[in-house]
Amino acid sequence: MSTTLPTHAPATPTPGRGSGSYRVETWGCQMNVLDGERMAGQLEARGFAPAPEGEPARVIILNTCSVREKAEDKVFSQLGVLARRKQADPDLVVGVTGCVAQVSGEEILERAPWVDFVAGTGQVERIGELVETALAERRQALRLELPEEDPVYQFRQITRGSSFQAYVTVIEGCDQFCTFCIVPFTRGRERCRRADEVLEEVRELTARGYTEVTLLGQTVNAYREPEEGFGLGELLRLVGGIPGLRRLRFITSHPRLVDDALVSALAEVPALAPYLHLPAQSGSDRVLSRMKRRYTSAEYRATAARLRECVPGLALSSDFIVGFPGETEDDFQDTLALVRDVRFASLFAFRYSPRPGTASARWGSAGEVPQDTSARRLSELLALQTGIQRELNQQLVGRRFEILVEGTNRHGQTTGRTPCNRIVHLESEKPDPGTYVHALVTRGLPNSLAGRLA
Numbered sequence: 001m002s003t004t005l006p007t008h009a010p011a012t013p014t015p016g017r018g019s020g021s022y023r024v025e026t027w028g029c030q031m032n033v034l035d036g037e038r039m040a041g042q043l044e045a046r047g048f049a050p051a052p053e054g055e056p057a058r059v060i061i062l063n064t065c066s067v068r069e070k071a072e073d074k075v076f077s078q079l080g081v082l083a084r085r086k087q088a089d090p091d092l093v094v095g096v097t098g099c100v101a102q103v104s105g106e107e108i109l110e111r112a113p114w115v116d117f118v119a120g121t122g123q124v125e126r127i128g129e130l131v132e133t134a135l136a137e138r139r140q141a142l143r144l145e146l147p148e149e150d151p152v153y154q155f156r157q158i159t160r161g162s163s164f165q166a167y168v169t170v171i172e173g174c175d176q177f178c179t180f181c182i183v184p185f186t187r188g189r190e191r192c193r194r195a196d197e198v199l200e201e202v203r204e205l206t207a208r209g210y211t212e213v214t215l216l217g218q219t220v221n222a223y224r225e226p227e228e229g230f231g232l233g234e235l236l237r238l239v240g241g242i243p244g245l246r247r248l249r250f251i252t253s254h255p256r257l258v259d260d261a262l263v264s265a266l267a268e269v270p271a272l273a274p275y276l277h278l279p280a281q282s283g284s285d286r287v288l289s290r291m292k293r294r295y296t297s298a299e300y301r302a303t304a305a306r307l308r309e310c311v312p313g314l315a316l317s318s319d320f321i322v323g324f325p326g327e328t329e330d331d332f333q334d335t336l337a338l339v340r341d342v343r344f345a346s347l348f349a350f351r352y353s354p355r356p357g358t359a360s361a362r363w364g365s366a367g368e369v370p371q372d373t374s375a376r377r378l379s380e381l382l383a384l385q386t387g388i389q390r391e392l393n394q395q396l397v398g399r400r401f402e403i404l405v406e407g408t409n410r411h412g413q414t415t416g417r418t419p420c421n422r423i424v425h426l427e428s429e430k431p432d433p434g435t436y437v438h439a440l441v442t443r444g445l446p447n448s449l450a451g452r453l454a
Contacts, residue, residue, distance in 0.1 A: 020058030021051035022131075027074065028065025030251065031187075031216050032098055034167040035124050036063045039097065040159035042128030050159075056085070059093045059131055064100035066182055068353060075100050079112045086114045093134045095119065097127065099186035103356060105144050117141040121172075121187050125154060146173075146188035150226050153193070155201040164404070164434035166210045170198055170235065171217035176254060178281075179292045179359035180321060180352065183218045195225045195235055199242065206244035211434070212404060215239065215250040221257040233261025240269035246436065247404065247419065251277045256295045258303050267310045274311055275345075275421040278304070279319035283338030284331035287324050292359070297338055304342050315345035315420035322381060323352040323374025325360055326367030332377050339384055345392060345420065346447075347385045351378050386446050393422070393444030400454045403439050405431050415448075423448040 022043045026036035039061055040050070051057035062078060065071040075096070086092050095117045096108050102120035109118060116134040119127060123143045130141055151172050160166055173188040174181070202213055215235070217223060223232040232250065240248050248271040253262075255278055266272055278300075282288050285296045295303075308314050320335060339347070351374045354361035403416030403424050414426040416439065424439050425448060431437050440454035 022048045022059040023051045023057040024061045026063040039127040041157040061095045064098035066099040102186045120144040122146040165212045169216045171223045174218040182355035185357045212247040219254045221253040233265040236265040240271040249273050273419045274314045277317045283335035287331050317346040320349045322377040323369040390446045396441045424451045427452045429453045
């Protein structure tokens with residue numbers, strides 16, 4: 001995923017500091033999207049304005065992702081394009097931030113020595129300062145330090161990408177160290193925000209008219225309040241009780257950390273959406289062990305069943321990796337069996353790619369699955385899931401849902417999202433984005449629903 005700011009809610013500028021326009025190009029997860037919004041807020045507070053679409057900017061920041069190999073390739077390809085811009089306009093400021101910056105900062109400066117600064121994931125609050133330094137001193141900077149203390153955000157200095165939906169980080173980093181995952185190396189160890197600061201941020205958002213908030217963390221249900229020690233379940237109750245908040249979501253959760261407090265919050269907090277993203281990664285116990293996921297496929301099935309028993313109508317989504325080193329055909333069939341049994345509302349699947357620094361990358365070619373085999377497995381998995389989604393969505397025909405209108409699709413249809421995170425395309429009506437309307441589902445499509453106002 002790639003998103004580009006400008007956004008809808010500019011910060012109040014401080015006159016007389018920066019000038020000119022900026023563009024933040026973001027790849028990757030919701031955490032990266034929020035980091036890009038934080039960077040934009042700092043620049044606008046210094047007097048910069050978002051560059052209009054199609055027009056050159058004085059400051060360009062590539063906010064990168066390294067979870068998949070292709071994301072890194074896109075970054076270096078874009079740097080090649082910007083090299084020509086920089087040659088024609090030496091005053092252009094180019095910065096690289098995010099996960100690729102964190103793990104490949106020195107390589108970036110070697111391959112693209114004209115880049116003004118490279119800043120890792122722990123340096124988001126310093127982006128405005130780094131841009132000012134680049135403009136004033138033309139001195140190259142490399143900042144990759146990962147903080148160890150609990151994060152503190154200047155949350156009033158965030159340029160949000162929406163006027164009614166917002167992301168709020170509650171925990172940074174990850175301590176799970178799954179053998180395929182680069183996040184502990186790009187984001188560092190777990191660091192939790194204080195609950196009172198999270199509550200203050202959400203109250204400030206609802207006062208400005210935001211009605212849907214998503215709490216973020218690489219492993220969000222590892223959250224522990226730094227002073228009082230309570231977990232995500234209690235935090236969800238506190239946030240869900242804030243007046244004006246109509247929908248509350250959270251991502252991404254680890255199956256091993258789904259506890260009683262989280263399940264009861266999902267069942268009892270009215271604002272909490274009946275949706276949970278719960279990455280399984282594989283249906284094979286042997287592969288799960290090699291991945292260091294610390295649960296079995298039977299335990300995953302039991303967790304899913306327990307959630308659905310306590311939260312009727314809960315929609316589950318998941319992530320899967322195919323072609324993990326050593327994955328046999330029997331292992332892959334176990335994955336297909338898990339998908340058939342759990343029947344996910346949606347699913348994200350990827351072919352395995354080794355990421356630098358991870359344990360599986362150090363295994364070398366041991367157990368390597370041929371590319372044509374992993375490609376075939378991915379196609380089979382996605383075909384199975386498409387059929388399941390079509391069936392589940394067709395079962396919703398005739399149901400009425402309250403949807404939050406988000407905008408229009410490429411066909412000009414108004415689209416909204418149900419509490420259970422399904423997209424609804426309205427047949428003809430065009431209510432304004434940010435409004436809540438009731439829709440009757442008229443068709444169930446493989447990836448979405450069609451409906452009309454009810």
